[in-house]
Amino acid sequence: MSAPHPAVAAARSAVRATLADLPPGARVLVACSGGADSLALAAAAAFVAPRAGWLASAVTVDHGLQPGSADVARHAAARCRALGLAATVRAVEVPGGSGGRGAGGPEAAARTARYAALAAAAREAEAAAVLLGHTLDDQAETVLLGLARGSGARSLAGMAPARGPWRRPFLALRRAQTEAVCRALGLDFVLDPGNAAAGPWRAADGTALRRAAVRERVLPALADALGPGVVPALGRTAAQLRRDADLLDGLAADLLAQALVDGAAVVLDVTVLAAAHPALRTRALQTAALRSGAAPGALAAVHVEALDALVAAYHGQGPVQLPGGVVARRACGRLSLGPARGAATADETQ
Numbered sequence: 001m002s003a004p005h006p007a008v009a010a011a012r013s014a015v016r017a018t019l020a021d022l023p024p025g026a027r028v029l030v031a032c033s034g035g036a037d038s039l040a041l042a043a044a045a046a047f048v049a050p051r052a053g054w055l056a057s058a059v060t061v062d063h064g065l066q067p068g069s070a071d072v073a074r075h076a077a078a079r080c081r082a083l084g085l086a087a088t089v090r091a092v093e094v095p096g097g098s099g100g101r102g103a104g105g106p107e108a109a110a111r112t113a114r115y116a117a118l119a120a121a122a123r124e125a126e127a128a129a130v131l132l133g134h135t136l137d138d139q140a141e142t143v144l145l146g147l148a149r150g151s152g153a154r155s156l157a158g159m160a161p162a163r164g165p166w167r168r169p170f171l172a173l174r175r176a177q178t179e180a181v182c183r184a185l186g187l188d189f190v191l192d193p194g195n196a197a198a199g200p201w202r203a204a205d206g207t208a209l210r211r212a213a214v215r216e217r218v219l220p221a222l223a224d225a226l227g228p229g230v231v232p233a234l235g236r237t238a239a240q241l242r243r244d245a246d247l248l249d250g251l252a253a254d255l256l257a258q259a260l261v262d263g264a265a266v267v268l269d270v271t272v273l274a275a276a277h278p279a280l281r282t283r284a285l286q287t288a289a290l291r292s293g294a295a296p297g298a299l300a301a302v303h304v305e306a307l308d309a310l311v312a313a314y315h316g317q318g319p320v321q322l323p324g325g326v327v328a329r330r331a332c333g334r335l336s337l338g339p340a341r342g343a344a345t346a347d348e349t350q
């Protein structure tokens with residue numbers, strides 16, 4: 001038997017390495033959109049799983065956002081079956097449809113619905129892992145998007161190779177390699193129309209999708225100006241910042257535990273917080289805000305900075321309102337965070 005195409009070999013070994021901790025008999029779900037990345041993933045899983053004793057199957061989510069989406073989903077599932085995987089299609093209802101109501105437009109709404117459907121499929125199949133086909137190119141896009149948003153290290157750390165049931169074996173593979181896998185194996189993949197900047201999924205404000213713009217315009221321009229190593233370099237940035245962010249988050253969790261006077265109501269000792277490094281203090285405050293019910297998608301750096309000012313730049317300022325109906329106020333050396341109505345009323349004035 002001749003050696004497999006190098007891209008096929010790379011894809012198989014990436015899947016094998018990602019699942020190496022799973023015992024024989026473990027069930028694995030491949031999330032397959034029918035695009036090149038996830039079809040190459042399905043092919044690699046279909047090859048590797050039986051040899052390692054894992055039970056692999058595939059699921060395709062039909063977002064129902066474009067005419068013919070059900071056919072595209074059926075086609076993807078049929079490709080997976082031809083590869084030897086049991087495959088199902090799950091249709092989801094995306095709130096707002098392709099009109100894009102909601103904060104992040106149709107792309108974000110579709111993603112939320114997709115991950116919920118994949119998680120449900122994983123629960124039903126009792127899968128130990130769900131494989132996603134994100135590549136190094138996707139990771140580079142994520143890092144650039146985070147950088148342009150003014151995000152911190154956690155966001156610049158990009159997507160995790162493994163987190164909970166989600167595993168991304170292709171984070172070190174280029175998109176060109178997954179396309180090479182499909183060509184080598186004769187798999188016809190679809191081009192996701194939602195991924196095109198000029199495609200039908202538009203952000204809520206009518207601007208072209210930011211990720212698609214980064215993919216089509218920004219990364220090619222960067223590679224042109226800085227050289228082809230820019231995508232792997234962005235991937236390395238993500239990996240390094242992931243380690244840093246893990247360390248800082250761990251230390252910030254310790255700080256929060258030390259500062260917590262009353263966990264149920266999220267009351268913090270200002271003196272403990274004020275003595276800490278701002279990098280840890282702001283992380284601890286962000287966690288405290290989320291724990292007290294602040295809305296995760298809407299809590300921004302500006303809110304955390306206002307909380308930090310209550311600790312480190314206090315001059316008698318009033319309470320800080322956080323998204324999600326949470327209010328933070330300082331009184332008697334304590335910072336309390338909680339629902340707007342139940343919070344203490346006496347502000348500390350020095």
Ligand SMILES: Nc1ncnc2c1ncn2[C@@H]1O[C@H](COP(=O)(O)OP(=O)(O)OP(=O)(O)O)[C@@H](O)[C@H]1O
Pocket residue numbers: 030031032033037038059060061062063111114131132133134138192
């Ligand atoms: N319709 C779908 N059905 C099943 N899996 C999907 C579907 N769409 C995407 N996926 C999975 O997610 C991976 C990433 O897809 P894609 O790059 O389109 O996502 P995205 O738009 O970057 O959003 P996110 O990064 O949040 O998943 C795919 O390789 C595939 O594993």
